[in-house]
Amino acid sequence: MILDQIFLQRDKDKSKSYQKDKTSEKPMRSIVKALSWRLVGTLDTLFVSYLLTGEWLLATSIASIDFLTKLILYFAHERIWNKINWGKTAS
Numbered sequence: 001m002i003l004d005q006i007f008l009q010r011d012k013d014k015s016k017s018y019q020k021d022k023t024s025e026k027p028m029r030s031i032v033k034a035l036s037w038r039l040v041g042t043l044d045t046l047f048v049s050y051l052l053t054g055e056w057l058l059a060t061s062i063a064s065i066d067f068l069t070k071l072i073l074y075f076a077h078e079r080i081w082n083k084i085n086w087g088k089t090a091s
Contacts (some may be wrong), residue, residue, distance in 0.1 A: 011016065024082045024083075025082060027079070030075055030078040030079060030082070031075060032037060032076045034071050034074045034078065035071065037074060038067050038070055038071045038074065041066070041067075042063050042064075042066060042067040045062060045063045045064075045066045045067075046060065046062075046063035047057050047059075049063060050063040
């Protein structure tokens, strides 16, 4: 019964959600996604760099540079993929 309601509601709202999904996401969403992912990636880089170097200062420097460069690359990657229609549902 609960599953029926979930599926019925999903089918009922399908046209609304499709209209939302059809449009490109806004740049601010891409920025927030990039920042949250980079935080996770930077912590990983920090700990791996520390394990390899044994120095927190060097590990922090590596992680900081990694954060900035990959943040920019990820944002550009997201915006480019947002313009590609391949794999999107046609209207």
